[in-house]
Amino acid sequence: MATAEATLRPQDHPAVTVADIRMAHERIAPSIVRTPTLHSITLSKLTGANVWLKFENLQFTAAYKERGALNKLLQLTDEEKARGVIAASAGNHAQGLAYHGARLGIPVTIVMPKPTPTVKVQQTEGHGAEVIMFGERFDDAQAHAYEVAAERGLVFVHPFDDPAIIAGQGTVALEMLEDVPQIDTLAIPIGGGGLISGCATAAKAIRPDLDVVGVQAELYPSMFAKRNGLDLPSEGDTLAEGIAVKFPGRITFDIVQALADDIVLVSERDLEKALSLLLQIEKTVVEGAGAAGLAALLAHPERFAGKNIGLVLTGGNIDTRLLANVLLRDLARSGRLARLRIRLQDRPGALFNVARVFDQQQVNIIEIYHQRVFTTLPAKGLITDIECETRDAGHLDRLVAALAAEGYEVSRVELA
The missing domain is CATH 3.30.70.260 (ACT domain)
Structure with a gap:
């Protein structure tokens, strides 16, 4: 005979709750920047929506990723902290984990694909992490990270498919809705799904009617495809490398499936335009993934018209030559x-x-x-x-x- 618990849907026993996110915020608040959520008059006029920007590019490592990384590190046992942690990352997760690991005296090892830009390797090593270069693709680096974790007895810290990581990322939405309670729509970039999972969990608990929209690059529509039962390729050189993830997480997919209202796709041209506008209008530097929310407003104006929209500028770690190229291309198109x-x-x-x-x-x-x-x-x-x-x-x-x-x-x- 089936028990009552067995008949419940997955979301009835969620991997992450708003209580987890509130506790995560209490845990990490002393060591992260409570970034501002500011109204953009010019972008509002331009898009036909009422636009609010959460400046996560102002974190010390210039990305929201350190929220989840710190929340995970603070929940390790003393024995786990002494052994150290390992992750596979070519970007912001690596830097967030390395920075806070150094602060807390926790040894951090990062496995990066060999093609990772030198500047990202140097920044991660600059925070005191050991960097291992392995493989040509992220999947190769991650597989090797699991092997090293087993050999050395290290704790593997997943970049998105971990309840502690998701709870930490959810603190972004918690702050946004505390600071600007009139927000009725969130447009959140999706790579593996950690940020939108945390933000949707917090937002729907606080405001069940709040509209949560995920944004993916057209070249990497992995969550969009899985959600809609489509077989779409996830490959190519996207400006939004921070959300260029081929396979969504198991935990994050379940949360997105239960709580996200929609997922939209944006083109490379939309991403370039959004990045350029943020620099020209808001005088703020974002990476490609950080511009995805605004790109969605540019690509799908009818979807967001007249709404009070919260956008997360997820990070500002962009190669300066790439930034210059994007700006020059925008000048040419205009x-x-x-x-x-x-x-x-x-x-x-x-x-x-x-x-x-x-x-x-x-x-x-x-x-x-x-x-x-x-x-x-x-x-x-x-x-x-x-x-x-x-x-x-x-x-x-x-x-x-x-x-x-x-x-x-x-x-x-x-x-x-």
């Missing part, structure tokens, strides 16, 4: 930076006459590329690519029209 391909005749004064048109239109020339040999034009013809800086798309249109009026064959080199 028409403020352009490359024009112009067909000329190879004769004296040809380039001067073209430059004269740029001068007349008050357009700044940045670079000029001449091509005489590798072209399909006749021997006396040449192609010139000119990179230039304009005020806006209208200014660029006027330049192109002026060049055409002078008889030049001109085309724009477009971005993907």
Whole structure:
């Protein structure tokens, strides 16, 4: 005969409760930054929603991940603390665990895939962790981390599929709703699902009618696909590397399935635009995953119109060269930076006459590329690519029209 407990649904005995999250907050509060949740007037006007931003990029390690890591470390036994912990991570989980492990005197070992950027390796080692480089992919590094944990007797700390980690991440929503109780919607990035699991658990307990929307990159729709019974690939070079997870967690999937109201996907272009807007408008640097919430508002405006939305800027650890590339690409898409391909005749004064048109239109020339040999034009013809800086798309249109009026064959080199 089945017992009453056996007939209950999984969410009737949740792995994480709001009580766990409140206790986690009491535990970690003295050692983390209670980051501000601020209203963005400009982003609200731009998106048609009432936007509130939680600046988790202001944590010491520049990411929310240290909340869960610290909560886990503080619950270890003295014997476990003495043995030390290990994790597989190429990013924010590694730094959060390393930083707080050093503070607490707990030895930390991190296994990273060999292609991990040097800056992330150095930052993790800078917090006192031992870094082991292994494998080409995260899955390889994680499998090796389990092996090392068994060999050395270390405690494995999973980046998301652990109740203590989830409870720690849930403190983000706890603070947001305490600071801004009028929030009625949360748009939360999803990688493995630790953040949305914790935030949904806290939010639904405090406000059962609150709308919880997960956000995944189109290139890594793992939670979206599993939730909707779809077979979608999870691969590619995404700007949102912090949520580039191929397989959602077992615990996190159950929580997301029970508590998340929706999951939406965002393109790479949406992520780039959101990251650029946050820097230009809010003067704050976020990584790709940190821009996912705003990207969802840009990609699905009808889903969020008129709502009081809380967005978590999950982290700010982005490679400076990548950041520069994203900003330049955004300038190009907005028409403020352009490359024009112009067909000329190879004769004296040809380039001067073209430059004269740029001068007349008050357009700044940045670079000029001449091509005489590798072209399909006749021997006396040449192609010139000119990179230039304009005020806006209208200014660029006027330049192109002026060049055409002078008889030049001109085309724009477009971005993907």
